[in-house]
Amino acid sequence: MAVVSVCQFVPEREQPVHPRDAPVFLFNAILIFMKPYAERTHEAMKDVLMEPQASGPAVHYYMIRGGSEKKNITVWESGTVGGEYIKAYGHYHIDDFKETYWIIEGSGILLMQMRKKDAAGHFIDNEIEWVKAVNVKAGDTYVIPPFAGHLMINTGPTWLVTSDDSPVYFDDSPANPKHADYAPVKKMNGFAYYAIEKDGNVEFVKNPRYQNIPELVVS
């Protein structure tokens, strides 16, 4: 039975589940087991849009989570919202994991940024050391450097489809996987640059919430 096989994974957790949390833990476990997919809605994306009041598609992208071995699939809508190309929410990793992206269909931009660190070695969310935009298309592979924030942008006319090898944990959430830290991006209303459509071309606009944004390196 499905629930029995889920429970077999319980001893692999680093920390035992407190009995108080067991119902929620089991609920999440069953959810990930039964429904390994999620969608990023327009409502959720308002946190990181250049124009959060603009209208857009009900769902900006779809995620199917399989983990490092089975892989994860993401499918982005095409088009713009308030002039900005449809994109991922964007996140940093909670550790030095190197994530690989394979572009399966479509074309777009992989936007990456590295935060500066303070004297104590902690990342500063509103100060960026470098920002890179890599043009990608079906057939390309790209490895995200450790600790670099990253998001995909669909600048093409078709669905943008990628595969990646980020991990899925036992009691993970398909919409908010534990390996990803979304909070610094939410706090800054997106990355240091927004990719906008102008006369059929891609242009980049600085996010004024960041300090001293470095020039964008495009490749």
Ligand SMILES: [Fe+2]
């Ligand atoms: Fe990632």
